[in-house]
Amino acid sequence: MGGWLSETVEQTVEDAVDRCAAGDRSAFAEIVREHQAMVYSLALHFLRSPSLAEDLAQDVFLELYRNIGSIQSAAHLRFWLRKVTCHRSIDRVRRRKPDGMISLQEVPEPAVAAQARDPLLEAKLWKLVATLPDKPRMAIILRYQEEMELREVAEVMEIPINTVKSSIDRALELLRTKLSRSMGVVRT
Amino acid sequence: MKTLDNELKNLLRRKDPPEGFAERVMTRLDERPARVTFARRFYAFFRRPVLRWAAVAAVCVVAVLGVVRYQHEQRTRAQAERASQEAIVALRITNEEIDAALERAQHVTLRALQVPRNPKLQME
Numbered sequence: 001m002g003g004w005l006s007e008t009v010e011q012t013v014e015d016a017v018d019r020c021a022a023g024d025r026s027a028f029a030e031i032v033r034e035h036q037a038m039v040y041s042l043a044l045h046f047l048r049s050p051s052l053a054e055d056l057a058q059d060v061f062l063e064l065y066r067n068i069g070s071i072q073s074a075a076h077l078r079f080w081l082r083k084v085t086c087h088r089s090i091d092r093v094r095r096r097k098p099d100g101m102i103s104l105q106e107v108p109e110p111a112v113a114a115q116a117r118d119p120l121l122e123a124k125l126w127k128l129v130a131t132l133p134d135k136p137r138m139a140i141i142l143r144y145q146e147e148m149e150l151r152e153v154a155e156v157m158e159i160p161i162n163t164v165k166s167s168i169d170r171a172l173e174l175l176r177t178k179l180s181r182s183m184g185v186v187r188t
Numbered sequence: 189m190k191t192l193d194n195e196l197k198n199l200l201r202r203k204d205p206p207e208g209f210a211e212r213v214m215t216r217l218d219e220r221p222a223r224v225t226f227a228r229r230f231y232a233f234f235r236r237p238v239l240r241w242a243a244v245a246a247v248c249v250v251a252v253l254g255v256v257r258y259q260h261e262q263r264t265r266a267q268a269e270r271a272s273q274e275a276i277v278a279l280r281i282t283n284e285e286i287d288a289a290l291e292r293a294q295h296v297t298l299r300a301l302q303v304p305r306n307p308k309l310q311m312e
Contacts, residue, residue, distance in 0.1 A: 025214070032210040040205035054205055054212075061213045125199055144193075145200040176192055 009034075013074040021068050028068070032061050035078070038146070039085050045141045046089040048130055056092060060085050082146065083156045090134050124182060128175050135159065136167040143168060 013034060019027035039060050044053035063084060064071075071077045129137060135157065142153045150168070154161040 025217070028217070029210055029214055032213050036209050037202045037204050040209065041200075041202040044203060045200050050206070054209065057205060057209070058213050058216060062216060065217055121195070122199055125195055129196075129199070140196065141200055144196040145202060147197075172192065175196075179192065 010074040013077060017068060017071050017074075017077060020065075021071075028065055031064070031077070035081055036061075038078070039081050041145055042082065042085045042141060043089050045129075045145060046138060047092060052092065056085070056088055060088060079152075079156065082142065082148075083158075086138055086142065086156055087158075090138060093134055121179075125175070125179065128178050132171050132174075136171040139164050139167050140171055 013031065016027040016030045016034075020031060036057065040053055040057040043056040043060075044050060047053050047056065060081060064077075064081065067080075071080060129140060132140065138157060139153050142148050142156060143150075148156070150161055150164050153168075154164045157164065
C-alpha cells in the first residue's frame with residue numbers, strides 16, 4: 001500500500017516535472033508545494049532564521065525552475081533540491097560568519113538540570129546543534145531531518161562517506177556529553 | 189526517557205514554511221522574464237561546456253576556411269593576370285608578324301611594278 005502510494009507520488013512529481021519543462025507554470029507550483037517543507041526545513045534548521053530560510057528556499061526553487069530541463073526523475077529532483085539547499089545554506093552562513101559563531105566546547109552548561117521532556121531540553125539541544133561546525137551540522141540535519149543514509153548524505157554534500165561518518169559520530173558524541181552533563185543521562 | 193536519536197529526529201522534523209510560500213515563489217518567477225534579456229539567454233546558452241567548445245570549434249573552422257578561400261582567390265587572381273599578360277604578348281607578336289608580312293607583300297608588289305617595259309611593245 002505504502003509502496004503503491006509512494007510510486008503514485010513519484011509518478012505525479014515526474015509528470016509535473018515534464019509539464020513544467022514544457023512550460024506549464026502551474027506544474028512548477030505543484031512541485032514547489034510538494035517539496036517546500038523539505039527545502040525550507042533544511043534551510044531553517046541550518047540558518048536558524050525563518051526569514052533567511054524562506055529567502056534561501058525561494059532562491060533554490062527559482063534555480064530549480066531554471067534547471068528543470070536537467071531533472072530526470074522524482075528521486076533526482078529530491079537529490080538536486082537537497083544538494084543545492086545544503087550548499088547554498090553553507091555558503092550563506094560562511095558569508096555572514098564573522099559575527100562570532102562559538103564552538104560546542106565553548107557553550108556554557110545550563111545552571112539547572114531539566115526534566116527529560118522539559119522544553120528546556122529541546123532548547124538546549126537546538127542551541128548545541130547550532131554551535132556545531134558547518135559541515136557536521138548539515139550532516140546531522142540531513143541525517144535526522146531527512147532520515148538519509150550516510151552514503152546519501154555523502155553524495156548530497158559531495159564529501160567522502162568516511163568523513164560524513166566520522167563527523168556525525170564526533171558531533172553526536174559531543175552532543176551526548178554536553179547533554180548528559182547538563183540534563184542528566186541521555187541514552188543512544 | 190527519549191534517546192538522543194529520537195530527540196534529534198523530533199527537533200529536526202520537517203516544518204512547513206509560512207503560509208503563501210509557493211505563491212511568493214511564483215510571484216518572483218513572474219518577475220523574472222522581464223530581467224531575462226537576450227544577452228543573458230545568449231550567455232546562458234554558451235555556459236554549457238559542450239556548446240562552448242562547439243562554438244570555439246565553429247569559429248576555428250570558419251577562420252581556417254576563410255584563410256583557405258583567401259589563398260585560393262589570390263592564386264586564381266595571379267593566374268588570371270599571368271594569362272592576360274601572355275595573351276597581350278601573343279597579340280603583340282602576332283601583330284608584328286602581320287606587319288612584317290604586309291611589308292614584304294608591299295615590297296614584292298612595288299618591285300613588280302618597277303620591272304622595265306619591253307621597248308618593242310612600246311613602239312607598236
